[in-house]
Amino acid sequence: MNNKKKIAIWTTLALLLLFVIGSIMLKNFTYQPSPSALQAATNQASYTVEKTTDLVYFKPKEPAIPISIIFYQGALVNQKSYSIWASKLATEGYPVYLIHHAFNLAVTSKDKAQTIINEYAIGDYVIGGHSLGGVMASRFAHDKQMNPSTESGLLKGVFFLASYPDPKGSLKNSLLPILSVTGSNDGVLNQKSYIDGKKFLPKNTLYLSIKDGNHAGFGSYGHQKGDNPATISNEEQQKQLSLILSSWLDTIKK
Known part of the structure; x- marks a missing residue:
């Protein structure tokens, strides 16, 4: 074996090792759902839950409201962390899709919503995201409005949780x-x-604005580095958030 082949092999092995180490580190730094969030992401009387490698899908018992909610997670936040408010909306009749991105980073695939729309034959929908997820959701929404498709449902609204759009x-x-x-x-x-x-x-x-709420309170995954303490409980912030989203969705379904 010549030196060039040896160098290529060792370089490939080194890159694979770095990838594995990086993946493990990202997993260790990922914010995990609270017990309450995990409990919400189980089958209940008013909805069932489908979990795949791509999403957590809250499917309301019939009849469902014909507007789906597609959601992009915050950076390094497990998508199940948003199950509490998602379950409350599912109880009201809204299908909710909490999408999982590679490494729990929505920046890895801003268009993943389209894959889910196609796979589940989603009709009308709104899309939103938390923090970095909201930035990526707005990029998806921007592209959909610039290039609307007649083959799938219509985008009906966009929501940001502790987030904002960028120029893209x-x-x-x-x-x-x-x-x-x-x-x-x-x-x-x-x-x-x-x-x-x-x-x-x-x-x-x-x-x-949710008075006394903080950044991590838009999900349920404990303290987030750099965040200020909330002076309301996570349960209360989740309750207020679900009411806000429900009221906003009511204006759309009319």
Whole structure:
């Protein structure tokens, strides 16, 4: 075996080793769902739960409301962490799809929603995300409005949880209902980027804040590095968030 082949083999092995180590480190740093979130992600009287490598799907018992909710996780947050508010909306009749991205990073596939839409034959839907997930969801929504497809359901709205759009996800000329929800105690959200992001949203965007809520409280996965403590319980923030989302969705289904 010549030196070039040896170098190629050792380089490949080194890269594989780095990939494995990196994957393990990312997994160890991923925020995991609370016991309450895990319990919500189980079959209940009002909905069933389908779990695959790509998503957690909350399927309401019939009759379901014909508007699905597609959601992108925050960076390094397991998608099951959003099961509490998702389960509350499923109980009301909304199909909810909590999408899993590679390494729990929505930036790895902003268009994964389209795969789920095709696979589950989703009709009308709204899309949203938490933190980095919201940025990627807005990019998907931007592209859908620029290149609408007649082969799948229609995008009916976009929502941001402690998040904002960037130039690639600009929705400033959109006629869609847009919702932006933040927590008053959020210590993770980049406030400058959040304010700058408003120029990429239409004037009719609905901005709401959950008093005393924080960044991690939009899911249920414990403390997040850099976040400020919430001065309401996670249960209360989840309750308020589900009510906000439900009221917003009510305006869309009408």
